[in-house]
Amino acid sequence: xxxxxxxxxxxxxxxxxxxxxxxxxxxxxxxxxxxxxxxxxxxxxxxxxxxxxxxxxxxxxxxxxxxxxxxxxxxxxxxxxxxxxxxxxxxxxxxxxxxxxxxxxxxxxxxxxxxxxxxxxxxxxxxxxxxxxxxxxxxxxxxxxxxxxxxxxxxxxxxxxxxxxx
Numbered sequence: 386x387x388x389x390x391x392x393x394x395x396x397x398x399x400x401x402x403x404x405x406x407x408x409x410x411x412x413x414x415x416x417x418x419x420x421x422x423x424x425x426x427x428x429x430x431x432x433x434x435x436x437x438x439x440x441x442x443x444x445x446x447x448x449x450x451x452x453x454x455x456x457x458x459x460x461x462x463x464x465x466x467x468x469x470x471x472x473x474x475x476x477x478x479x480x481x482x483x484x485x486x487x488x489x490x491x492x493x494x495x496x497x498x499x500x501x502x503x504x505x506x507x508x509x510x511x512x513x514x515x516x517x518x519x520x521x522x523x524x525x526x527x528x529x530x531x532x533x534x535x536x537x538x539x540x541x542x543x544x545x546x547x548x549x550x551x
C-alpha cells in the first residue's frame with residue numbers, strides 16, 4: 386500500500402471514529418436524559434480539571450454566557466452539575482460535575498484503567514507518534530472551525546444585507 390493510500394485510509398478511519406464518537410456521545414446524553422450540548426458542556430468541565438467558570442465554558446462551547454447559564458441551570462436541575470464558590474476569588478463561581486457524572490461516565494466511556502489497557506500494545510515511540518498526530522489534529526481542527534465560523538459570519542452579513550437590515 387502506498388503512503389498516499391495509507392494517509393487516505395487513516396483519514397477514512399478518523400472520519401468513521403468521529404461518527405462513532407458522535408453516536409456514542411448522543412447515546413450517552415440520551416442515557417443521562419440531557420441534550421448533546423449539555424453533554425458536551427459536562428465533557429468540557431471534566432477536561433478543565435473538573436471545575437470551570439461560566440465564561441470559560443462559554444468560550445469553549447462557543448456560546449453566549451446567557452446560553453451557558455441555561456445549560457448550567459439544566460445540568461443542576463438534572464443533578465449533574467453544581468455551582469461552587471472559587472476558593473481563590475470569592476466573587477467568582479465555578480461549575481463542577483456531581484459524582485453521578487463520574488459514576489455514569491465511567492460506565493459509558495470507561496475509566497483510566499481502560500485507556501491503559503487499550504494502549505498496552507503500543508510502545509513508547511508509537512505513543513509519541515499518536516500524541517504528535519493528535520496535537521497536530523487539534524491545530525488543524527481549530528483552524529477549520531475558525532474558517533467555518535468566518536464563513537458563517539460572512540453568510541449572515543450577506544443574508545442581512547439581502548433583506549435590507551444591515
